[in-house]
Amino acid sequence: MPHHKKFHFTKSPPLSLYIHIPWCIRKCPYCDFNSHQIQGKIPERDYISALLADLEQDLPRIQERVIHSIFIGGGTPSVLSPDAIYDLLSGVRARLSIMAGAEITLEANPGTMDNARFLGFREAGINRLSLGIQSFDESALQHLGRIHGRIEAINAIEAALKAGFNQFNLDLMFGLPTQTIEAALKDLQTAAAFEIPHLSWYQLTIEPNTLFFHQPPAELPNDDLLWEMQIAGQNYLAEQGYLQYEISAYAKSGQQCRHNLNYWKFGDYLGIGAGAHGKISDATQGTITRLSKQQHPQSYLKLARSNEKKLTPTEVGLEFMMNALRLFEGFTNQEFVENTGLNMACIEKPIQDAYARGWLSKDKETQRICCTNTGMRFLNDVLGLFVP
Numbered sequence: 001m002p003h004h005k006k007f008h009f010t011k012s013p014p015l016s017l018y019i020h021i022p023w024c025i026r027k028c029p030y031c032d033f034n035s036h037q038i039q040g041k042i043p044e045r046d047y048i049s050a051l052l053a054d055l056e057q058d059l060p061r062i063q064e065r066v067i068h069s070i071f072i073g074g075g076t077p078s079v080l081s082p083d084a085i086y087d088l089l090s091g092v093r094a095r096l097s098i099m100a101g102a103e104i105t106l107e108a109n110p111g112t113m114d115n116a117r118f119l120g121f122r123e124a125g126i127n128r129l130s131l132g133i134q135s136f137d138e139s140a141l142q143h144l145g146r147i148h149g150r151i152e153a154i155n156a157i158e159a160a161l162k163a164g165f166n167q168f169n170l171d172l173m174f175g176l177p178t179q180t181i182e183a184a185l186k187d188l189q190t191a192a193a194f195e196i197p198h199l200s201w202y203q204l205t206i207e208p209n210t211l212f213f214h215q216p217p218a219e220l221p222n223d224d225l226l227w228e229m230q231i232a233g234q235n236y237l238a239e240q241g242y243l244q245y246e247i248s249a250y251a252k253s254g255q256q257c258r259h260n261l262n263y264w265k266f267g268d269y270l271g272i273g274a275g276a277h278g279k280i281s282d283a284t285q286g287t288i289t290r291l292s293k294q295q296h297p298q299s300y301l302k303l304a305r306s307n308e309k310k311l312t313p314t315e316v317g318l319e320f321m322m323n324a325l326r327l328f329e330g331f332t333n334q335e336f337v338e339n340t341g342l343n344m345a346c347i348e349k350p351i352q353d354a355y356a357r358g359w360l361s362k363d364k365e366t367q368r369i370c371c372t373n374t375g376m377r378f379l380n381d382v383l384g385l386f387v388p
Contacts, residue, residue: 006313007341009283013267015062016069016259017092019051020273021077022297025112027211028145034275034295035075044084046301052091054272054293054304059095061280061289062270067096069103069259072126078108082120089125103128103167103258110156111148118163128257129160129168130200135176136190143177143217144204157194169198169257174233175226176204177217184229185236192240197255201233202248247326247376264323265331266339274300281341288316288341314388316340317347321386325379330360330370350385359385 023042024035070092072085080088085106092098105128106121121129133153135141141149148156160168170191174184191199203226206212221229234244242250246264249257262269271278271291278291288311294300311319320340324331333344351369354360359375359382362368375382 007286009341012283013339014068015065016262016269017067018271019072020276021074022274024076048088050301050304051272067098071105071259073107076109078112082124086124110152113156115159118159122163129165132171134173140176170196171200173204178219181229181232197252199250264327266320318386330368353385
């Protein structure tokens with residue numbers, strides 16, 4: 001009997017690289033990412049060496065596949081020196097085939113940046129920045145425990161523009177303690193005045209394992225006010241020429257984040273660094289594997305290793321929908337089949353249920369399946385249909 005393959009790929013999905021830098025100057029009370037407050041001096045050289053050793057052990061999984069994008073996230077990657085980022089990217093290029101013109105993003109905190117560092121990162125090979133602003137309001141920034149104020153945020157944006165970054169994102173939050181609709185819109189107006197090409201505008205959520213979960217901030221907006229705030233912000237951004245292409249992502253024409261789109265379209269990605277995750281499809285073996293690395297930087301520095309888990313078809317179908325339905329353009333049958341290696345029949349029943357409830361629709365011209373306005377508002381309910 002021939003071995004039955006669970007996943008049948010006609011070609012490998014696009015492949016990206018995620019690099020995690022786990023240190024922050026101070027841990028924010030809302031943050032549930034794998035980040036650790038800096039104690040003493042950051043072991044830059046040792047960590048870069050560990051990252052490259054980590055990458056080398058994963059190379060056999062991807063053979064000669066080409067990297068489409070690189071994202072250096074955290075933590076606060078901008079606490080590393082430009083020289084360290086240069087050495088990191090040089091080491092990556094020596095080991096991987098990087099597509100010409102690949103998007104290479106670095107997350108940065110305004111409280112760790114100045115003109116020289118922006119120029120240094122650009123010279124190191126970074127061509128896209130993601131600035132964690134969160135708000136331009138002094139009171140809101142204090143509530144969020146940020147290390148920067150309004151002036152530092154504005155200075156960082158101006159310095160990034162001056163350094164020649166024409167691709168970059170600002171992270172902004174709404175639903176902050178005591179925040180009004182007017183205050184939320186003012187943050188967006190300040191960002192739009194700089195003609196920022198990409199905005200991530202998302203609601204503050206209280207996650208487990210955060211300080212806010214154990215000590216919730218007072219006077220958070222109620223659900224009705226949050227909804228009004230979201231609608232007002234969406235309308236304003238649309239008027240300013242921003243296309244909302246994902247639940248919390250807004251971009252000027254042609255400025256969508258290629259790296260995040262690869263996640264949302266269920267592409268593959270290598271993940272290196274403390275606490276990093278990856279997903280690799282093997283067309284030859286017919287498998288999809290999730291990879292994860294040790295979370296604590298000290299453990300990672302001693303020995304970086306990959307823990308792996310083979311995904312089942314049921315898990316893959318649900319994961320695809322959790323990502324693709326965040327996109328306003330949704331997905332096509334072909335995209336589902338190519339990126340999951342599955343047949344549409346395995347999700348046909350929940351899709352028909354969602355059509356019947358008015359949560360999903362299919363465009364007759366493009367054949368794209370996407371959430372309706374109601375479906376997008378109640379996305380968790382839509383995804384519940386795909387849970388076995």
